[in-house]
Amino acid sequence: MSKGNKQHRTGDKKLANSLVYTVKERTELLSFLLESMPNRSRNSVKSILTRGQVTVNDHIETKHNYTLHPGQTVTILKNKAAVKESALIGMSILYEDDDIIVINKEAGLLSIATEKEKRQTAHHQLMEHVRREDPQNRIFVVHRLDKDTSGVMMFAKSEHVKRKLQDNWKEMVKERTYAALVEGKVTKEKGYVSSWLRESSTHLVYSSQTKNDGQHAITHYKVVRSNEDFSLLDVQLETGRKNQIRVHMQDMGHPVVGDKKYGSKKNAIRRLGLHAKVLSFNHPTTGQLLLFKADVPKSFLTKSK
Template structure:
């Protein structure tokens, strides 16, 4: 049993109970939440309510989330591009389109399935049965570098470095519109979008501190190629921040234009550089990988586009 407590805020008020809860966590589908409500696992001020109940400001919602049954995650011989590896950890270059860990609808073909085959039993257990070795994630359609811990010592150290913002994370992105200045800094808090709670947004009332630095690499007639450096690591941070200054990522299904005129599937975002302190030796490790071929193809289209 995992009991969650939520106090209804103004941005949630008036929503159906099932929708309000489903918007709290990406893994909580509305169907799953409705099952919890019908099973009397959700309480509003201590009482069971119907899924259609409209929540009110200040109400206390208790959610008794049932324990997830152990997934039968099988090792799969999926090729991995490994940029660094030793007895404590590895850094992999995840391709676009690969899900990081198993979840409903993605029971196989994930990075975790590939890691179980490559590492055998040498993965930290802190992430739980569904996420062995996983220290941090990038979205399915974001390519690039990820750290994976082989033991708990490495896992704890890398997580602490993430919390301390001492890990170097540089991303390449292609955004809509021409950015006129050479570099910039976006310091804007990020939280759940009050209008669509499966998305994130710049939220000055309830958001968490978030800072992104960016610099221009190349300009096209109607787009810009940029490098982004994360000072913090909020969910969808680069995607939200670039949209907030009027330059959403090309291909982004959540934050970009409805019409995807370039035919680029998923956001044009690549985790290019990952630098960290080795948990055991104290050595500074830095890995770098080129953007996928799809980026080059997209840029060729952008170069010949008319203004």
């Protein structure tokens, strides 16, 4: 390793399918990667970034000029691992059977395709995953997580199972808990927010206290830990509306960290402070109660100490 490299990173490790580096001084991501992989061309390094093979701490990062800070961990999924049949980028499978797949999604990965991005999504990768067994296999979206929200997410393997889950969601889902890192000290130990949500033409969801003025939404919260600057909350959804937690945290005067769209002034963890940590439901076919957890990101815990 050259002296230039040593200035930027320390404690480098080689894992079976990835390279892990610790950032030592402030720099931009592309520059860091070029120094970390001196044997690769600039275009090769750029394509590794574009394909979503690079994570910073606990989120996928594709921006070339993303600013790295001392102490952050940069993980690069090796090319061979990325093209291997079994490799999933930005997600891992927690559970799979003939009816459902449950994943742990990283922040930065789209749940489903958009006009701009068709392939680098959880849905597309899982579709490829099940079609290796049988080209006729398919994956169906049951619910969604925002691109910048991490955590537990479920997909169905048939239209029938998807319908059953969606039509009986309130009865079948027993727990859906999020970890939310919000700005400021939440003084009330627990409580709830109730309002009617509407979406503007610019796709901004807003709250109304006028009865039936939109979709009714109820969010319960409990403070896990807090300091003067940040609070870590356990948030449970009684209803599952678009951007519900984000809007209700703004209503409380404690927007989700990094959520500029809904009132956040700080981006202390350089990602959205929202993570789906528990999903518990009755299996759509067997009726068995299943529970899945995804660890709360370390950055949420550090900031709320």
